[in-house]
Amino acid sequence: DGKSRGVAILIKKNIPFTEIKVVKGEEGRAIMLLWEIMSQKMLLVNIYAPVGGGDPTFFYRLNAKLQQFNDIPIIMGGDFNEVLDLQLDRSIKAKPHISGTNRAIHTLISDFNLVDVWRVVNPTTRNYTFFSHSWIDLFLISRSLLGDMFAADIEIRTISDHAPISFTHSGILGLERSRNWRLNASLLQLLEVQTLVKKAISDFYKCNPKGESDTGLLWDTLKAVLRGKLISYATNRKKERLQKTSELEQEIKDKELALKLNFSLDSFHSLQYLKYEFNKLMSQKVEFALFRVRQSYFEAGEKVSKLLAYRLRKLTVSNNIRLIKNEFNRQMVTNRDINVTFKQFYSKLYTSESKVDISDIDTYLMDIKLPCLSPGDRDAVEAPIG
Known part of the structure; x- marks a missing residue:
């Protein structure tokens, strides 16, 4: 579908990089970003190849576009819609057939001295990123970058029929950041939290009678006590949610592996249910993020000074100095x-x-x-x- 086709490169906002050049491919199937990070130039490429192995022209055009970035290390990821190794990257029952697209990809790999990063770490392992038992989602990187690689892994298929693939490169460093605590107002709707807050207030006033203390000091102290209680509750709740998410991910991973080895309808339905549960957890997380955005604009929408201050504060954070010589x-x-x-x-x-x-x-x-x-x-x- 032409309306849904597209690729993007997302970069964490606190990564200290300099954009040098952006090149977009035809039909939204490729994007290239030449950047400089830690005094090193690097080319990031994301592709979504056409379905089917009968038309190799996409990869020949991609090869031609990459020629302008001679001798620059490449990190290329995306959906290649074609396997590299006809024996290892498909299910055992598939018949080997070297297509024109397969030849074009190997030409690309040879011309730019690229390697399949996951296959380097797992030279003989059978695993698949697509539900039809094919290894078509790849990270191809320059051989010169292998020394800085930490790990490569296939993540679990949770919502999409493609499994994400990831690898860690030591040349891209995350920076520390400070966080300001903010009350999660949605917690106050829980009866358990309401009971917790009422008990904390009652216990506080038993130890700090109103008549013997300054009202302002008493109020500030009570806020500090309630903040500690709410942070403790929210932290424990977050740990439980993360643990449940981790357990679901592991269950999905185990079910997927079992399904690859021995397909059965019961196992397939069980796997779909686990993905449904995982999707519910992720949806709650997204809903809360959207709630925070709507809340900020609702509270400050009719008060220009507050909304402006909120936007300026975010702008100030985005303009922080991330790198200096x-x-x-x-x-x-x-x-x-x-x-x-x-x-x-x-x-x-x-x-x-x-x-x-x-x-x-x-x-x-x-x-x-x-x-x-x-x-x-x-x-x-x-x-x-x-």
């Missing part, structure tokens, strides 16, 4: 190193590097004959304007 031309990426670099720079900025002799300055100034106003001109200048 020090005097030795090394890139500093952590907040601590960036602050130290700024401190060192400004501490030396107004410090003279030469030794100054005061007598030389006095001699120089005495020899300068500066023009001056006569007494009459001075009085005229200082007179009122009339």
Whole structure:
């Protein structure tokens, strides 16, 4: 469907990179991003190849577009809609047939010295990213990047009929970030939380009688106590949800493996039910994120100052300095190193590097004959304007 076809490259907002060039392919099937990160240029490519192995022209056109990025390391991911290894990347029952598309992909791999990152880690393992028992979703990376790779794995199929594939590369670093606590107002709708808050308030006033304390101080202290109780409850609830999500993921993974080895209708229906439960958990998470967005605009929608302040605060966060070079031309990426670099720079900025002799300055100034106003001109200048 032309309306639903498309690819994208998503980058975490605190990754310190510089965009150099973006190239888009025809029909929304490819996008290339040339960026610089940690003083290294890299090309990110995402593709969605046409279905069927009879038309290799897509990969020949892709090959031609990549030629302009000569000698730049490549990370290419996406749905290739074609297997690489006809023996390992398909189910055993499939008959080997070398298509024109297969040849075009191998030409691409050879021309740019690429490798299938998952197959490097798992050279003889049979696994599939598509439900029809095919390995068609790939990460092809330059061989020069293999030394910085940590791991490669196939994730579970939860909602889509494709399984996501992931790999970790040490050249892309995440940065620390600070978080401000905010009350999850939806918790107050739970009877368990309402009981918790009422009991906390009751216990607080038993230990802190109203008449013996300053009202403002008492209110601030109560807020601190309630905040601690709510954070503790929310943390435990989040841990339980994460544990349930992890258990469901593992169950789905085990069911998928069993289904690959021995297909049965009962196992298939059981797997679909587990995916339904997992989808419900993910939907709740998305609903809460949307609720937070709607809440922010609802509370500040008619108050321009609040809404503007909210948007400016987000804009300030997005403009944070993520990377800076020090005097030795090394890139500093952590907040601590960036602050130290700024401190060192400004501490030396107004410090003279030469030794100054005061007598030389006095001699120089005495020899300068500066023009001056006569007494009459001075009085005229200082007179009122009339």
